[in-house]
Amino acid sequence: MNNNIVDIIKDKLDIVEFIRQYVPGLKRAGKTYKACCPFHKEKTPSFTCSSEKGLYYCFGCQEGGDIIAFLMKMESLSFNEALEKLADMAGVEYKPAKPMTGEELRRAGVRRLLDHAKAFYHKNLMSAGGEFARAYVKERNLTKETCQKFELGFAKNDATALSRDAKAAGYTEKDLKDAGLCVITAYGARDYYRNRLMFPIINQRGDTVGFGGRILGEGEPKYLNSPETVLFTKSHVLYGLNFAGPAIRKSGRAVLLEGYMDVIACHQAGAEYTVAPLGTSLTEEHARLLKRYTDNVTVLFDPDAAGIKAALRGALILIERGLFVKVASLPEGLDPDEYIAQYGKDSFENILNQGQDLIAFHTGLQLDLYPKPLGAQDKTRIVSELAETIGKQPDEIVRREWAKYVAEHVGVDEALVLERLRRPVLQSPFARKQETRPAPQTPVNPAEEELTAWLLRCPQHAALCAQLTQNDFSTPLAWTLFEAVRKAAAETLDAQTAAQKAAAYAPDLKNAIIKLALFQPPAEAEPARDIAACAAKLAHAGMHKRLEEIKRQMKRLGAGNVPQEIFQEYMQLQTKLKK
The missing domain is CATH 1.20.50 (Pheromone ER-1)
Incomplete structure (x- = not known):
């Protein structure tokens, strides 16, 4: 790893402003910022980040780290992928200092093949042989410019068209299968998509991760999404979000629709704040994605029983994530793409503005x-x-x-x-139990916690606790934590660097170290005084613990059999503890 590039990125990118892109609700709380955690559901904010320390930590789920760790967790990226994205944002040239892992190479290969397939399908649509698909697109009132913007394509009614083209470009049947572009049969690779209008699925980072295909003519299923791959989980992607992000932020709301064509038609008409799940129910991950851009979501639903049920279920998931939800429906049984084509953007927005609050809708x-x-x-x-x-x-x-x-x-x-x-909500005995992860506690007692936190904040005062030994700590884990922090304090006087070094010395205790590094002392605190007081308290506890050990040892040995040095230590400890 190129440590220098990491330091440059952290200097150039403020972690608070970076995280605010994903957690708009960050609010100042003293020297730190707080919000509800983006990684788990909660009602009381326990997620904290600090520009001064360059760290974030959630006191609820114990997730914590630096800006790189946040991006890796938030977007499910590898270290190299996260560093590459951050370097680009910071305007820094980045070349991986170590080769990509096997998994990173696999993901990169799938990404390249999906881009190849996207170009192949798009060329099919725009060239000779794509007349039938272009006629369908024209019938749906989509312009050539819109087709190019969304990179729509056409999979011909040929079982090996893409496979032949990809193999000629150097890809294997295994590559095609890994990308979800073919199935392997006894006769070899057969294309997954045939005779379909193709919708590239692009995530919020701009990467092609899969496809959706709409059958042209008769056939089932009407819409077919890519199978799940190393890049694609359909419950984690919202169609159109790669284009909709800026418009959602500008308008202050996102609008959830039901399908690809609805989103494309709305974007073409100027309603670019619209997105859609990929033929699946709304999920917590979808809610988390939307929360990065806005606190306000309007769910536009079909006014039939299935549409109403889906709207209510999705809205409940959204409000649990702290989003404010309105629910709206179109009159006359029209789909959004049909309505906006007939009545225009202004009329469409009037419908949205008349949406009901969730409680009014459900009531x-x-x-x-x-x-x-x-x-x-x-x-x-x-x-x-x-x-x-x-x-x-x-x-x-x-x-x-x-x-x-x-x-x-x-x-x-x-x-x-x-x-x-x-009243507690009664749950069916057959309902799936929610898996809850017990929250790991900081492996230290209050005095140990305060001392370690002070050392991370003020490493220049480490000498005040130089006499402490392992016996002064309540557990071996507490001693390991303290030793890691003390070693770091001996190497740097910078608080942010001290936390990073301590985490490197005790990687298993990284989250505990981050939590302590974000410690905010009371206004009347005096670092040197408080560190000395904590050290004295621990030393006193250590002497008391040693005294009890000696008492047990003397009892086992019996009167007259206690060695002189043990008896002398016993007397010395008695004297010190009485002071």
């Missing part, structure tokens, strides 16, 4: 299920159903407003809705 659905006037049992069922939705809202103020709304529209006291919220 309306529930009220429509029961005859009027509502009976007591009907009200009980409705409130119970809506309480689950209210309970998923992480914002306490919004939660109370929702409870008030439900009370007014169902015709019950607000106190009854709030009381229902306090």
Whole structure:
């Protein structure tokens, strides 16, 4: 690893401003910044980052590290991939100091092959032989410029067209299979896509990771997505987000649609803040992606039973991630691409602006299920159903407003809705249990924690605890942590560098070190005084522990059999502890 390039990148890129691209809700809290963690669900912010230290840490899930670690975790990148992206952002030339790993080489090979396939399909659409596909595109009111922007393509009705072309370019059947572009049969490789309009799937980083194909003419399935590969997990990608990001930030909202063609038509009409999942239900990963760009999402759904159910399910996932959700539908049973073609962008945006808050939408659905006037049992069922939705809202103020709304529209006291919220939700015994990872604790007691945190913050005072030994610490792990920090403090007086060096000395305790490095002392704190006090407390604890060990040893040996040196140590410890 080229340590120099890492240091240059960290100097040029402020970790707080970088993380803010993914976590817009970062707010200053003293010298650090806090927000709800992007890596796990939470209602109270426990994610912290510091420009001064160049580190982030979540006190909830114990994830932590530097700017490189954050990008690796956030976008599932290898070290080299993350460093390459950061170097590009920082305007620094980067050449990997070590060869790529086998997995990195595999991913890079798949990426190149997907780009090759994208160009192959696009050429098919735009050249002789693509007339049938171009006629379909024209029928859907897409311009040539739009086809080029989204790099639409055409897979001919030829079982080996892409395979032959890719092999001629040096790729193997295994390469094609790994990229999700062919299946291997007894007769050799057969293209995965045939007679389909091709939609390259491009992630938010601009990498082609897969394809979607729409059948031209008769056939099933109507839409076919790439199988999952080393680059592609469909629940982790939103179609159109690579183009929509800037428009989402500018407009202050994202709009969720249902399909490729809807997104493309909306972008063509100027509504570039639109994205769509890839034929799958909305997932937490989708919510996390959207949260990087905005706090506001409008879900546009088909007004049939399946569309309503999907909209509600997706909206609940979004609000659990701290997003504010509105729900809207188009009149006359038109798809978004049809509606925007007939009525234009302004009319489309009017529909979006009339969207309902989630609680109003869900309350309306529930009220429509029961005859009027509502009976007591009907009200009980409705409130119970809506309480689950209210309970998923992480914002306490919004939660109370929702409870008030439900009370007014169902015709019950607000106190009854709030009381229902306090009841545990009964779960089916067949429901899948959520896997929860027990939160690892910092392997130190409070005095050890404070001392180690102070040394990371003020390594120049390390001499004040030079006399401490392993016996003064509560566990071997606590001693290992302290030793790593003390060694780092001996090598540098820079707090950020000290944390990085300490993590290198004790990699298994990296997260504990990062957590301690972000320690914020009280205003009245005095580093030298407090470090000395912590060291004295630990030394006192160490003497007491040693005294107890000697007492047990003397008891085992019996009166008259205790060696003189042990008895002398016993007396010395007694004297010191009485001072």
